[in-house]
Amino acid sequence: MTQAQPYSATEEKMARYAKALSHPARVFILRFLEQQCACFAGDISEQLPMANSTVSQHLKVLKEAGLIKGSFNPPTIEYCIDKENWTEAKALFEAFFTPCC
Amino acid sequence: MTQAQPYSATEEKMARYAKALSHPARVFILRFLEQQCACFAGDISEQLPMANSTVSQHLKVLKEAGLIKGSFNPPTIEYCIDKENWTEAKALFEAFFTPCC
DNA sequence: TGAGTATTTCGTAAAAATACGAAATAGGTA
DNA sequence: TACCTATTTCGTATTTTTACGAAATACTCA
Incomplete structure (x- = not known):
């Protein structure tokens, strides 16, 4: 416990996306x-x-993580993947699992 | 709530690995x-x-998720990535983010 | 045997996640 | 205007996660 420094932006983002995927219902939804x-x-x-x-x-959690978007069209709400953040998450996980060295 | 069926094995595994990655400290460790x-x-x-x-x-959580292994060599314990499960997790996330259609 | 080192386990407290049913919202239709 | 439909928000209960410090463990070395 010698270093009181916070985590890197990448680590924080990874953890945030991973948390969104950490329940089977949310994996299913995606x-x-x-x-x-x-x-x-x-x-x-x-x-x-x-x-x-x-x-x-669960939809709210995914929305807040940026992985999905909902367009209000009462009384229904149409959901879809948020492609921009999806691409970012994909790249983060890819880089994470394929280290440089 | 019409279907009381559980999630698929893939969904459960994804969620389990994602949960292991859902804290910045654990991302850092990996x-x-x-x-x-x-x-x-x-x-x-x-x-x-x-x-x-x-x-x-946190190390215990990663160990239980299968992502790391520890070899006891008292008084220290040497940790390393569990390559087999790491490869599985990598494949799962890749497939998840790159859907077939 | 007794001290020292690295690490985990235990007990505990506070915060966050998960789940439910009831009530609220917001627009469409009779 | 009053109802219908789809969905969310609220209030609440239970479980899980996160974190700490103190104590336990297990081996090495003097």
Whole structure:
């Protein structure tokens, strides 16, 4: 415990994206959205063994992590992958698992 | 909530590895081990702004996730990346971020 | 045997994640 | 205007994570 310095920006980002992926329901949702390109919250909820409100919470976590976007079109909300951040996350994980040396 | 079926093995594994990566200290430790190939718990602890016992806890999480291995050589313990599972995790994340369609 | 070193385990406290059902929101339709 | 539908937010309970310091472990060396 000699160094009180915080973590690098890369480490923080990695951890943030990883945390978003750290629940099987959220992994499922992302894979589902990759296949569907876009779909409604209800379509997702139908596939998952949990209450609507819990699914909504997981969607919020993914939204806050920047991995998905929702476009409001009442009474439904259409969700899709946020491509920009998705690409960033992909690059981060790739670099992480393939070290330079 | 119409389907009470659990998640696929892939989803569970992804989530498990992602959870191991979901704290910046653990990301740091893994990057450190990638560079060092192998090192002692003390070497890691020196680099991190937290108590020894907390670092030990993070090492335990990584060990339980299968991403690192420790070889006991008292009074020290030498840690290194578990290459087999590392390769599996790498493949899982790659496939996840690069969908077929 | 007794001290020293590196590390983990234990006990505990505080914060965050997960889950539910009920209530709120916000627009479309009769 | 009053209802319907899809979704989120709220309040709450339970579990898990994170962190610390003190004590335990396990081996080496004097």
